Amino acid sequence: MDRTEERTVAGQQGSGEDFNFWRDVIGDDLVVDGVVYDSNVWQPDGEGGVERREPQD
Numbered sequence: 001m002d003r004t005e006e007r008t009v010a011g012q013q014g015s016g017e018d019f020n021f022w023r024d025v026i027g028d029d030l031v032v033d034g035v036v037y038d039s040n041v042w043q044p045d046g047e048g049g050v051e052r053r054e055p056q057d
Contacts, residue, residue, distance in 0.1 A: 045051040
């Protein structure tokens with residue numbers, strides 16, 4: 001089995017052409033000043049920054 005076949009068997013895309021950093025890595029998380037914040041934990045603070053979400057009971 002050559003390297004291309006190994007990637008195919010593993011379910012990986014060989015060329016990476018379908019990879020989009022913003023879509024595949026960042027998704028719906030927040031990016032502020034080049035830092036990525038988990039949108040499940042942080043929310044916009046209304047002043048261009050982030051604040052921790054209140055715990056939901």
